[in-house]
Amino acid sequence: MQAAVTGTLVLVGAGLMLIAAIGVVRMPDLFTRMQATTKAATLGAGLVILGTAVNFATFSVTTRAVAAIAFVLLTAPIAAHLLGRAAYFLGVPLWEGSVRDELRDRYDWETHILDSEVRPEGALPPDHPRA
């Protein structure tokens, strides 16, 4: 019984990560690729770790497993946010099939300041060093 649960958890987790890996190859641009990896990295790794905890079924392993899952949950989205933001600044283009980009024209490309509204052409943000 325990072996069956462990096996299922590890297999499903590994399967998700395999799908994410295929996604990295098949998805058309950086942002859609990160969509694939972030979600599967979290749930897939979480399930594998959970499987480990079920397999050993001891207090010390379980607490470590819970901590590891918590860290994966916290760090994966932050990594995705930083990578996505950096890619946007570097000018990595969105896939040509993308339907909208409401972030365009809202960054100040010199200072990386992001406004909540589109600024008029050529205007500087209020606390820009040259304003």
Added chain:
Amino acid sequence: MIGLLWILLLALAWTAVNGEFTGGQLAAGLVLGTLITLFVRAPGSDYLRKAVVLFGFIGFFLWELVLANLRMARDVLSPRQRFAPGVIAVPLDLETEGAITAFSTLLTLTPGTLSLDISRDLKVLYIHDMYAADAGASRMAVKSGFERRIRRLLE
């Protein structure tokens, strides 16, 4: 300071109940104690309602995480690419920094969405959405589902 004392007491109680005084047990007790004191000292709350909201939220989040993975698997494996990705601006109703951090972090793990950046005045969150054909509908879905729950939980 008194809070710290409480955490220590709760940690000691935890090791006592478990019957073994080891570093691991003490650490677990400290974590639990911290969680409990955080939980209990939330202003103006009755604990039962708070607990119901918290467990409801955890259930909702896990379900969204599973759903996100199923959709992602469908998008990756289906021969034709049916998604219509795009970057969408979501105006925020959340006010505290903690709530916004929790929202933008967890939002990345829900179906189709990936937090990219937040405007300097913390009023707009920019997300990459796999299904951005109808920006208004996407905004509504994020706001009425996830943001409302975060708000109930943390603000």
